[in-house]
Amino acid sequence: MIALPLLGAIAVFAALRAVFERKTGRKLPYLNAMNFAIAGSLVLLLDHPLALVAAAAYFVGSTLESNAIASTYAGGILKDE
Amino acid sequence: MLNELIHILAAAIISWALFVTIDILFRLPEAGGVSGASAIAEDITKGGGSLHGGTMMGNIVCSPDASAGTLLAACGVYVAGIPGGLAAAVLVYIGNRICHDPGYAGTTGAVIATFVVYGFTLAGFAASDFIAGTVVAILAIQGISHVHASALLTRLSRWRS
Numbered sequence: 001m002i003a004l005p006l007l008g009a010i011a012v013f014a015a016l017r018a019v020f021e022r023k024t025g026r027k028l029p030y031l032n033a034m035n036f037a038i039a040g041s042l043v044l045l046l047d048h049p050l051a052l053v054a055a056a057a058y059f060v061g062s063t064l065e066s067n068a069i070a071s072t073y074a075g076g077i078l079k080d081e
Numbered sequence: 082m083l084n085e086l087i088h089i090l091a092a093a094i095i096s097w098a099l100f101v102t103i104d105i106l107f108r109l110p111e112a113g114g115v116s117g118a119s120a121i122a123e124d125i126t127k128g129g130g131s132l133h134g135g136t137m138m139g140n141i142v143c144s145p146d147a148s149a150g151t152l153l154a155a156c157g158v159y160v161a162g163i164p165g166g167l168a169a170a171v172l173v174y175i176g177n178r179i180c181h182d183p184g185y186a187g188t189t190g191a192v193i194a195t196f197v198v199y200g201f202t203l204a205g206f207a208a209s210d211f212i213a214g215t216v217v218a219i220l221a222i223q224g225i226s227h228v229h230a231s232a233l234l235t236r237l238s239r240w241r242s
Contacts, residue, residue, distance in 0.1 A: 001209065003212060006089065006213050006217075007216055010220050013224070014224045023124045025121045025123065026124050026128060029142055029224065030223065032142045032223050033223040036219045037216045040152060040213065040215070044159075051160055052153070052161070053172070055156050056156075056172035059149060059152075059153065063143070063149070063180060064179055064180055067142075067144065067180050070118065070121055071115055072117075074117050074119065074120035
């Protein structure tokens, strides 16, 4: 099965791009690609029905983190008011 | 192995077309759903990218959109067939609400992707091909070149407006 090693390689590649990118706003899309790869590999690694819940929980959690980081980076709630 | 690689590549093209179409239909390139999405779009624009494509990329980062729906639906179909895909749609819906996403791109994407992925499993594809394919597709948008991806997304979003 080539899917799992491929996802691993994409996760490492995206993580490296995030590390070497200087602007926070451009780091986040790379991290998003990494999170996709990790959520996908969770399901392929865990041979259990609850793997879906684990992947969704990981993915939603990481999206919420990115959302929070991006909103803070944009100036936080104060800027919205 | 070569066969699986070709399946993954085909799945990547199918899921790319699927989630980009749904995201554009739900007007993701038009405005940032949260302030963070606009900030990401601004940075992508400053780096030589295009604004509307950058806004769509920011929105993809800040809430589970149709691409996340496609990934989790493929995971759901891999785990438990159509019921698994629909369970994934419910989880994406919860994710959208947690992230204060005003739209339903993610949930719609998950429901449509469930049937698309299941249909392709009947045609000889494995659901794991779509898990890997969706990740390759999102890498093409978010992880290779922000400049080129945002320019392409802006061009594609024009037909919607």
